[in-house]
Amino acid sequence: MVFKSKNKNKLEIEHKNNLNDSNMYQDDTVIECRNLNLWYEESQALMDINMKFKRNEVTAIIGPSGCGKSTLLRCLNRMNDVIEGCRIEGEVLFQGENLYSKNADIRLNRKKIGMIFQKPNPFPMSVYDNITYGPKIHKIIDDKILTEITEKNLRRAVLWDEVRDRLDESAMGLSGGQQQRLCIARALAVEPEILLMDEPTASLDPIATQKIEELILELKKQWTMIIVTHNMQQAARISDYTGFMYLGKLIEFGNTEQIFENPNNQLTENYITGRFG
Amino acid sequence: MAKELHREIFELKKEVLDMGNLALGMLDDSMKALSTQDIELAKITEKRKHKIREMDANIEAKALKLIALYQPMAIDLRRLATILKMITYLARIGRYGKDIASVVEEISKKQPYPAPFVNLQHMWEHTKLMIEDALKAFDESDIKYIDKFEERDNEIDKMRWSIFRECLTYMMEDPKTITSCAFFGMIARFLERSADHACKIAEKVHYMVTGEHKEIS
Numbered sequence: 001m002v003f004k005s006k007n008k009n010k011l012e013i014e015h016k017n018n019l020n021d022s023n024m025y026q027d028d029t030v031i032e033c034r035n036l037n038l039w040y041e042e043s044q045a046l047m048d049i050n051m052k053f054k055r056n057e058v059t060a061i062i063g064p065s066g067c068g069k070s071t072l073l074r075c076l077n078r079m080n081d082v083i084e085g086c087r088i089e090g091e092v093l094f095q096g097e098n099l100y101s102k103n104a105d106i107r108l109n110r111k112k113i114g115m116i117f118q119k120p121n122p123f124p125m126s127v128y129d130n131i132t133y134g135p136k137i138h139k140i141i142d143d144k145i146l147t148e149i150t151e152k153n154l155r156r157a158v159l160w161d162e163v164r165d166r167l168d169e170s171a172m173g174l175s176g177g178q179q180q181r182l183c184i185a186r187a188l189a190v191e192p193e194i195l196l197m198d199e200p201t202a203s204l205d206p207i208a209t210q211k212i213e214e215l216i217l218e219l220k221k222q223w224t225m226i227i228v229t230h231n232m233q234q235a236a237r238i239s240d241y242t243g244f245m246y247l248g249k250l251i252e253f254g255n256t257e258q259i260f261e262n263p264n265n266q267l268t269e270n271y272i273t274g275r276f277g
Numbered sequence: 278m279a280k281e282l283h284r285e286i287f288e289l290k291k292e293v294l295d296m297g298n299l300a301l302g303m304l305d306d307s308m309k310a311l312s313t314q315d316i317e318l319a320k321i322t323e324k325r326k327h328k329i330r331e332m333d334a335n336i337e338a339k340a341l342k343l344i345a346l347y348q349p350m351a352i353d354l355r356r357l358a359t360i361l362k363m364i365t366y367l368a369r370i371g372r373y374g375k376d377i378a379s380v381v382e383e384i385s386k387k388q389p390y391p392a393p394f395v396n397l398q399h400m401w402e403h404t405k406l407m408i409e410d411a412l413k414a415f416d417e418s419d420i421k422y423i424d425k426f427e428e429r430d431n432e433i434d435k436m437r438w439s440i441f442r443e444c445l446t447y448m449m450e451d452p453k454t455i456t457s458c459a460f461f462g463m464i465a466r467f468l469e470r471s472a473d474h475a476c477k478i479a480e481k482v483h484y485m486v487t488g489e490h491k492e493i494s
Contacts, residue, residue, distance in 0.1 A: 233348045260350045262488025272350040274279025 028055045030224045031076060031113070031194060036090035038071060038080065045071045047248045049090070053194070053241075058216060058225045060239035060256065062232060064271065067245040069228045073196050076226065077113040078106055095193075111138065114187030118199040120179035122171035122186075127154075127163050130171045130182055134190040149189055157185035158215055177208025181215065188223075195219065197227040201234065213238050232272055236260045244268045282347040286356055289339055290416070293360050293367075296332040297412040299325065300367040301405065303374025304471060308401045310381045311464070312394075319381035322374060329371035333364045352485075359485040363415065366474040370408060373467040380460050387457040393443045397461055397468070400436040403429065404472045411478040418486050423479035426493050430476050437469040 029052040038046035045068045053059050061069040071080065078099055080086045092099040099109055111134070123130050131150045132140075140146060150167065154160040159181045163174070171182055180200060187195060197216075201209040216225060216238050229235050235242055236256060243253040244265070252265040263269045270276050303325050310319035340357050343349065349357060384390075407429055414422040444458035476493040483491045 232350065236350070261354065263351055269351050273353045274282065 027052070029053065030055045030095065031226075032091075032093045033072070033075070034091040034093060036072075036075060036092060037088070038068075038075060039085075039087045040083065041085040045248050046075070049250050051243060051250060051253055053224060053226055055224050056220055056222070057240040058220050058227060058238055059241040059243065060235035061226065061228045061243045061245060062230075062235050062271075063245035063251075064276075065230075068248040069245050070198050072245070073115075073198055073226060073228050076194070076196055077110050077115055079115065081106075111190045112193045114190065114192035114195050116180070116183055116187060116195060116197040116200045118202045120176055120183050120203070122174070122179050122182050124170065124172055126168050127171050127174070127182060128167040130186050131189050134186060138190060153185040153189045154182075156188050156219070157181040158211070158218070159185055175208070177204050177211055180204060180208070180212060184212075184215065184219075188219075192223070194224045194226065197225060199229055200227065202230065209234075232260070244271060246271070279347075282343065282349060282353060285339075285343055286349075286353060289336060289343070289360060290356070292332065292336055292339075293363060294412060294416055296329065296336065296364060296367050296371075297408070297415075299329055299332065300371035300374065301408050301412070303329065303371045304377070304401075304408075304468075305374075305405065307374045307377035307381065308398070310378055311384065312398065314381070314385040316382050316385060319378040322378035326372060326375040329368055333368040336364050337361060355485045355488060359415070359481040362481045363478050366477050370471045370474050373471050376467055377464050380463070384457055384460045387454075391444075391447045391454045391457055391461075393440050393447065393458060393461045396436065396440050396443065397464060400433065400440065400465060400468050403433055403436070404468045404475070407433070407472050407475040408478075411475045411482065414479060414482045415485070418482075420483055420486050423482060423493075426476050426479045430472055430493065433469055433472040437465045440465040 031053045033049045033051045036046055036049040037044065049072060061072060063069050074080045075088065075092055076094075076099075080088065088100060094109060094113065097104065099106075123133060125133075128150055131153055132146045135146060135149050140149070151160060151164075154163060159178060162178060163182075166173075171179065174182060184195070184200075200216075201212050204212065213234065216227070219225065220240075227235070227239065239256045241254065242256045242259040244251045244259065244263075244267070246267055252259060252263060252268045254264070258264075259268065260272060263272065303322050306318055306322045309315065310322060340360050344354075344357055347353075407426065410422040410426075414420055441462050444462045447454045448458045480491055480493050483489070483493075
């Protein structure tokens, strides 16, 4: 990572340290589910999920509606905690530490594991304030550093050239595709390790979708991404690994090429060839 | 949408089998015309090259359209990929039938045929069975029909070289047989290439059924 400023940004230093720590994992696993089970009240939504997500790879999770893929994604940064009646058993190991242990720092972990949603959700404030919102929460107040963070992350999200003259304007005035890239830039501004994406292009037109897909391929050079999508062609285009879920179970998980060309499981085959779902 | 794709693939499969039967029929009729000196049948066979070219183009266009419209995956994608390759091999097999038919008139003037013709007929029977089995394997998605293709292809290769050597001895013995024996050597080569194309079809069918690439050489 290249630092342009002498005043090294705390987040960047932290990010670099994290990278060094996680390099200790020999098999490149960044986050891992071990025997993960989840219930909403009496209804079990995830059943014994075991999955490893690798560094700088895109993993897609596919499956029919209600199969548990978004629930699984939300487990990876504890977003299900706020749902009443939700109960979780098993472990989610992020860089070797269980996210669900009593000692886990949920605030720090959510910073390291960013999330992008189906519908772009910029805050009703300026483009600049959207990007700097997270860093400010994490105690960065120097205007110069905040300006650097804004430009760097808008560039990372390939949005800088489109909004450089509109940083003080409301983010709500951007197009849907621009808003989604702004949300990605906002997530990147706190230097996460992982980006979770829940159908990030579901509400976008084909051109905006293409830009987000190109961005994902660019971002994976630096970040680990886990993406839930209904669009199987999208999963095939952008992911390195694919997991197929059905009725709360992980049916098949493997190399994307293998899953879409020659799946091992008949259920996977039936789903991706449109014979059900 | 998926139902429509599967119906279209089913229809396309029937067209590929029709093309396979046309290619096989062209070879079969050319060999019949050769053995009976039926020049009329040879001419009809030659003209069927237009039909096979038309089928090749039509099936290719339909397969590409299905890929563009439905973005098929797994077995559907493998079946379409197999079809796209298969039609090229079938077109080549049909063209060999046309090539053999085109020499029937010339070769019929050389009577009686020298002895290598019997072996040529024998070679044709084996080649025909290989093409039929490759088509059956595709039709039924069953690789049992093609599991001995390597050995069978080796046998065909041996027959071709045997015919070549036999033709040489006849040509050295009697220069009057040079024209017909040269033709027979060429026809043996066409049949051997047709068996090679049957092997290439078998490779693709193996991939279609199992998802794994296999070389049959």
